[in-house]
Amino acid sequence: MPNWLKHWSRRRRGQPWGFVAFRAACRDDEARWEEFKLEVQRIINIQFERVSKPESKPPDFEEARENFEIRWIEDDTTISLNADAFRSKYAELRPNLPSGLSQELFICATPESVDSVLAVKTSNRPTADSAWWRSNAPFLVAVTADSDPGLEEGHEERSWFQPAFKVAIESMVEELWWLIDSDMMPLRRVTRYTKGHGELGVAGLNDSDGLEDIWWTIAPSPERLQKRRQLRRT
Template identity: 40%
Template sequence: MPPEVAQSSDSKRKSDNGPFSDASSSYWPEGWSWARYSDPEVDFSTLSEEEKDKMRQGLQEMLGDDGMGRMALYLRKKMSEWEDKKLQEQGAPPPEYKAPDFLKQWQKRHPDGPWGFVAFRTALYDDEQKWTEFKRRVRCILQVAFDQVVEQHRGHEYEDVAKARKSFELNWIEDRELDGASAETLRKRHIELKKEEDAPTGMNYNMFLCASPEAVESVLLLDDDNLPTTKSSFWRDDAPFLLVIMEEAELNPHGGEENEYDPNDPNDERNWYKSVFKVPVEIIPNNLWDLIDRAFMQPTRLTRGVKGSTELGGTMPENYTPEGLAELWWGVAPSPQALKKRRILRGL
């Protein structure tokens, strides 16, 4: 059955405190709370060293090492936003525009037309209202990549950013015959589409996206107040996603069949390749598009650290990594948890 669309409710609104609260510490000095502790203008000089130490220990007890790391990142970002707001209020000019890598690539390759990805619809053909709502939410989430650039420039949206934002799109392929289609069926349709004279320009890649039933559900189960924002953390497993489907179901990066092949060898690149995997919607315009458009990375290395998806049929290898495979593809850089495990394994 199609997923129910979550409704907005005041009880689900995100707190200004972010992912932390008074429960983040087992000890607060009298008159203190998370709101006061995280205030950029807080004055810690009113506390004794003993009280400050007890508060740090209370945070460590409740959050652990990983939580303390996330808290530090959250507080740094909150301080940066507060400083930016003060500069804006003082009438300071916006900072010089520094394009991130994905917008440098866009400016170089696709500045005068649409850019993005082809995306197939394989769900909700019996409910157009929910499909329309799904696409609206996806459009909202895609804005996060551009909103981040605006935030990095103290809230100022430069012309290039606005132009890139406006021209980025997912070219939806909708055909009732694709309802519940397998990955192989979609691959054949994608190859046919690329041969057509009116094939979408700027989207001629060896992969495409798919709104599968599970992907649709991941988007519709969130209410508007809980859609991803620039404050959402990376590497979370519950982010709304679309499927990435590679044109090639299998790859042999080592050449001919004469090469001995062990499907359990973690060092054999053929075991790293996942032809279908999940990507968070919020990083599609920047992290995913930038790597795909530059086309400098072997597909096997692109998917080494992520789980494959079998929702659309087929089987996927499960190669070994010390930190385990990520549920969603957040990029090719190691996660903070992976870096921590590597340090432990090295005895650092």
């Protein structure tokens, strides 16, 4: 049974779960926006299909799948392309959200993320067999609900915190949701090996070349593991 399903069954059974996501792109192109949402949903569905075998579906699988949602906030076109503006709106919505949607981060569909989803040729779009850690994978922008890492100046973990970062859509169900919802670790540790993303007007606290451009999981990427092996040999 995958970790996300174990967590949902234990903590959120019978409840909606997923993410709140803001529309921050395609405000003058409704057809492109609808195409984008359909493709995002198709990629989300891939993550359920990986564990959906008719002969051996895990307990609670169908109920969990039916309760998952990306709750798009589309009607407020006055919000500028700015992380703090979206944070303010999210803070207004959050008290009325189901607990499985009230996360310490939310999602934004920005112009760059829409391009990452739709610019790929149809034949090259993600499937259940697509490899992780692809640099050109379609992504959305995750934004922390609080821009403060909660650490004093000079703390070694302060630079791990990224107030906005790219997240691979293919990992949002399988990795991101349950890690955030479980409170397994603070956000700064979730984003430790990931670059920040500045499209919403926020700067990453540490954007060195050694960090990953897109978040997939907290596990090290194959490239990072290879570098570790090389260092051990020297």
